[in-house]
Amino acid sequence: MFKKISLNKILIYFFLVAGAIIMVFPFYWMITGAFKTGEEIIAFPPLWLPSHFSLDNFIEAFNKAPFLRYFMNSVIAMVGSVSICTVTTILGAFAFSKLKIPFKNVLLGFLLGLMMVPFEMIVITNFRTIVDLGIYNTILALIIPFTSSIFYMYILKGFFDTIPDSLYQAARVDGCSNWKYLWRVMVPIGKPSLVTIILLNAIASWNSFLWPSLAIIDKNLKTLPFGLYSFVSEGGAKTELMMAAATIVVLPMIILFIFARKHIVNGVARGGLKG
Numbered sequence: 001m002f003k004k005i006s007l008n009k010i011l012i013y014f015f016l017v018a019g020a021i022i023m024v025f026p027f028y029w030m031i032t033g034a035f036k037t038g039e040e041i042i043a044f045p046p047l048w049l050p051s052h053f054s055l056d057n058f059i060e061a062f063n064k065a066p067f068l069r070y071f072m073n074s075v076i077a078m079v080g081s082v083s084i085c086t087v088t089t090i091l092g093a094f095a096f097s098k099l100k101i102p103f104k105n106v107l108l109g110f111l112l113g114l115m116m117v118p119f120e121m122i123v124i125t126n127f128r129t130i131v132d133l134g135i136y137n138t139i140l141a142l143i144i145p146f147t148s149s150i151f152y153m154y155i156l157k158g159f160f161d162t163i164p165d166s167l168y169q170a171a172r173v174d175g176c177s178n179w180k181y182l183w184r185v186m187v188p189i190g191k192p193s194l195v196t197i198i199l200l201n202a203i204a205s206w207n208s209f210l211w212p213s214l215a216i217i218d219k220n221l222k223t224l225p226f227g228l229y230s231f232v233s234e235g236g237a238k239t240e241l242m243m244a245a246a247t248i249v250v251l252p253m254i255i256l257f258i259f260a261r262k263h264i265v266n267g268v269a270r271g272g273l274k275g
Contacts, residue, residue, distance in 0.1 A: 030247055034243040034244040036057075084147040089149060089153045096157050120210070145215075163186065171185065208225065
């Protein structure tokens with residue numbers, strides 16, 4: 001006999017499936033478009049699949065723009081910003097979670113308030129800073145402005161708050177320094193949230209476009225998202241090549257998200273719990 005399914009569950013599954021289709025469809029259209037010809041891209045009614053799968057668009061995209069160089073620049077910028085940001089996030093989260101700091105709650109509230117400031121409002125300040133530091137138009141310009149994050153610190157602090165203070169006090173009584181306690185106890189325990197922070201930061205750095213387009217003018221130092229502009233001219237955009245280039249840019253992050261989605265969800269959920 002079939003098990004009865006309530007109307008609520010039917011509606012929930014319907015909206016979940018509809019939402020999944022809406023989210024996945026742009027990626028499907030991008031990937032299939034990467035194998036279509038220019039005529040098939042603009043065909044009406046639209047073609048759901050290319051007439052034949054060919055790598056010509058990818059080959060032409062690589063010949064038109066130095067994607068390998070852009071890829072290496074993106075990797076260097078991502079690894080640098082994620083590494084430094086992870087360290088500063090750990091230190092900040094530990095300080096606000098376990099150390100006694102004067103006006104700690106006031107300072108934390110002020111920092112959280114800064115999260116409401118859009119990134120576009122501080123672009124000019126960041127730009128002036130890198131110019132004053134003499135790192136304009138260098139890879140460092142893609143790393144320095146992203147070496148800390150209030151959002152990531154808050155996530156990790158929420159996880160650190162779930163660790164009993166009695167454990168910290170016992171370690172201090174046994175002569176363990178704050179530095180040793182942080183890296184030998186707190187960091188291993190907070191690994192789920194740290195993995196989430198690293199993944200989210202990596203995705204944000206990889207997909208960044210506005211800041212690299214302002215901080216870098218040398219084409220040899222541009223990142224992957226900039227490569228998409230190589231297929232836009234005064235006569236219009238070569239959509240099939242842009243689809244191929246977009247697939248090259250997005251595919252690594254899609255693969256990363258597929259394998260790490262559970263870590264992201266679990267890390268954010270644990271970081272938001274306070275016990």
